[in-house]
Amino acid sequence: MATETLNIKVTKTKESKISQFDPNNISFGTVFTDHMLVADCINGEWQTPEIVPYGEIAYNPALASLHYGQSIFEGMKAFKNEADEVLMFRPLENFKRFNISAERMCMAQVPEEIFINGLEELLKIDAAWVPKGEENSLYLRPFMFASDVYLGVRPSQNYRFMIIMSPAGQYYATPPKVKVETEFIRSAEGGVGYAKCAGNYAASLYPAKLAAEQGYTQLLWTDAKEHKYFEESGTMNVMFVKEGKIVTPKVSTTILKGITRDTLLQLAQSMGIEIEERQVSVAEIIEGITAGTVSEVFGVGTAVVVSPFAAIGFEGTDYKLAEINENSVSNKLKKALNDIRTGKIADTFGWVWKV
Template sequence: MKNDPTIDIDIKRAPTSKIDSIDFENLKFGHIFTDHMMTCDYKDGSWQAPKIMPYGPISMEPSAKVFHYGQAVFEGMKAFKDDQDQIWMFRPKDNFNRINISAKRMAIPEFPEDYFFTALDALLKMDKDWIKKGFGNSLYIRPFVIATEPGVSASPGTNYKFMIICSPAKSYYNGEVRVKFSEDYSRAADGGVGFAKAAGNYGAQFYPTNLAKEEGYQQIIWTDANTHSFLEEAGTMNIFFRINDTLITTPTNDRILDGITRKSLIALAEENNINVEIRKVPVQEILDAAKEGTLKEIFGTGTAATVNPISGFGYKGDKHELPKLTDSYATFFKDKLMKIQYNLAEDKHGWRYLVK
């Protein structure tokens, strides 16, 4: 990861901070933002020098191509503060690589690694007081890039804006989460953009998710577009199933996001001698396991959610509740993962990144 101190970042500090007005004990995820943001423009065929400025509105033409053709991709990352006030990120190189993979799929110029880490480190150090110590506290980091060129011709933009904004966070989901197995809608299809964190992937999920919410569910687990007979991932999470003591998750492909938390849990499972199967997951297999009592857990993983247990699921009008376990894999993995993230356990894999 390249942090280049010779890169000239134009920094303009906020005249005052709003931090004293924030109730950090009652945060709604993604609604409060720190004092500063990073912005970097692409024009004349290259990325310009990054800038850090007070968080606030940006000005764009109504004809900016992001509004008309959806050229927008994003990432989700977190920063943590340990008991010695050191700031850590978790596997940020993976996030950097993935936003460029997403950008390439959407015909957006890839962002330079040295610009990314130099500007992000500077931003986190400026807003370090927004990162609170303590298990469960974090700073959610949202890098994104949008097409800003004015014009409604159906072609990729020539001008772009890369930005990073930050939001103090606690848990993503509050209370029990129940999911519906999709019967009609799909998140993505073969050859599409399901593997990319393209903004439109998420916008297209909102309508079927709203329908599921009307039935009492918080999320959908999507099924494959061809037959709707294989489970893939949820709207904001990769999904794991535990049948007896075996952990099962779907393989990544061009329909499924290559989740960083997902990869981390697979590695933790393997080093703790928990059997993991990475394969297609038929809906019928999970229904049968639920009826037989061998389906012990379903849980989701993601940067925002970390590890989130699923309390129950529904399919074709039938509802299934999952057992409440005292020794769940979800709790085990969440504890292992968070201790690494907060610098409370050995990092055997080199996942932590210290902001210096």
């Protein structure tokens, strides 16, 4: 059956797959909800978005995005509060960053009503898929790719925007061990490091594979010029706790401006924790771990939320970090963030968006 809702054409699935979903056994990014949103931009004009049953899409082998890499995405989450209401977290920030990525990749700008209304309508239809639980959420993946059928190096004239959703649990079962990367680079000044484009992640796979073969879960990327300063960690921004203060690399064209990063820095300040955004050298942190002045290192991002590291590998040596406890800075921040996102405590920042 098809209906018109807020100028979004809705065709519901004949049979839900939710009975096949086990909320007690969630594997990240492997199970998808019943529906997805599709909207096409044709010659600069956005067509009426559609919500349709989740399923495969077919394209011509000459699809421009397959050959020239015009593809971007966002990562977001929805939660349920104790009243069983569905909540999104800072969706306008994801919308803004999505179009920053689109601009850098020479792609069409997605209108706010398609991005935000599309998310809302999709969540209303598939609300039953939002799992409860402190570590659980519904992961939202808006993405866009060039849809021209053309072999030639130029910006596409047509684009497809989509949203798919997947139940998510805890990303890392145990604290990851990370390796400082001093050979390969993730991005360089003037590049696309600040954009959430597919190519950034493709380029990281080989170095990550080599690190995994050495027993590491993830990488700590360093600057492209000298490999002296930290930038990001895999799919996360990175934070260090030095003498009770949060120290984190300042965002630039080489570092993704993480929404979780920004959220936690604001939370930390509200909790009276001092923060510094600046260059953070590898030498400073390794010396600090050895001397005991650096007590915590953790990754932050939509998928991982707050992920303390177990150890940092550098030049053949693993520098172990203390186990996290209830008084750890990372634990306090994670708890405060989860309580706000699930409505357990008042949202004084205006971050929570009720669907």
